[in-house]
Amino acid sequence: MGAVASESxxxxxxxxxxxxxxxxxxSGDYRAFDQLxxxxxxxxxxxxxxxxxxxxxxxxxxxDAFVKAWKAxxxxxxxxxxxxxxxxxxHNVVYDWMRKKKVMSEGELDDQMLDSSRIDSAAPTAPKIPARPDEQLVQNERRAEIEKALSQLSDEHRETILLREVQGMEYTEIADIMECSKGTVMSRLFYARKKLQTLLKP
Structure with missing residues (x-):
């Protein structure tokens, strides 16, 4: 009953x-899968x-992910x-593709090299929406800065913060998806946020 309520x-x-x-x-109802x-x-x-x-x-x-899901x-x-x-x-489809294309992230920041003195704990990790329409250009520039900052994270850190901040998933769900421990998820999320704060700091 709990599972049904949760998914509802x-x-x-x-x-x-x-x-x-x-x-x-x-049971073979393809239309049901199409709804999914x-x-x-x-x-x-x-x-x-x-x-x-x-x-x-x-x-x-x-x-490809949905085809694999149907088969499995x-x-x-x-x-x-x-x-x-x-x-x-x-997740597995993306990482298989990246390995084949040899596009795994390069030049990612080393967690141990972060200078904590430069990190503002209150620094935003996402831009605020401009109050006036004429600030659209500023918003677009800020969005580009965020995308650039995200690209400098490792694949694991980037995926973790996207699943948490964009998809709104719980730590246990992310751990299940990425096949790691909850503690690893929390650690990756911590460093990803700190890196973004550092990279986005004016």
């Missing part, structure tokens, strides 16, 4: 829960495009939410 909250109460749709899809794709493709694409910064490849990888669906045992399981598949 995740889809905003619009239509059947993920759990119900997964059960239907596991429609419900989650935006978030999957957003995570992937923020990781690789290429729209066309991101759509291809998202499609009979083995899904509902121990985790469907969305968490799907993000884990997407």
């Amino acid at each position: 909250a995740g889809n905003g109460g619009d239509g059947p829960t993920d759990q119900v749709l997964v059960q239907r899809a596991q 794709v429609t419900r989650h493709r935006g978030k999957v694409y957003a995570m992937i495009v923020n990781m690789i910064h290429n729209d066309a490849d991101a759509w291809d990888l998202a499609q 669906l009979p083995k899904f045992e509902h121990r985790a939410q469907f969305s968490t399981w799907l993000f884990r598949i997407s």
Whole structure:
């Protein structure tokens, strides 16, 4: 009952829960799986495009992730939410692609080299929306700065902060997706935030 309530909250109460749709899809109902794709493709694409910064490849990888999810669906045992399981598949698809393309991050900052005296604990890690329309240019420039800063994080740190800050996932969900401990997630998130604060500091 708890799992159903949790997943219902995740889809905003619009239509059947993920759990119900997964059960239907596991019984061969492709339309149910298509509903799952429609419900989650935006978030999957957003995570992937923020990781690789290429729209066309991101759509291809998202499609690949859903194909793999469909093939693996009979083995899904509902121990985790469907969305968490799907993000884990997407995570693996992205890292396999990066290894093949040899585009793993280079020149990432060393956690041990951070100068804590330069880090303002109150520094923002995201821009504030300008109050006036004529400040759109400033907003766009700030967004570009954030994207550049994110690109300087390691793949693990970047993915961790995107899953937490953009997707709003819990530490345990992120740990499940990235196949690491909750403590590792918290550590990566801490250093990712500090790096961004340092890189975005005026």
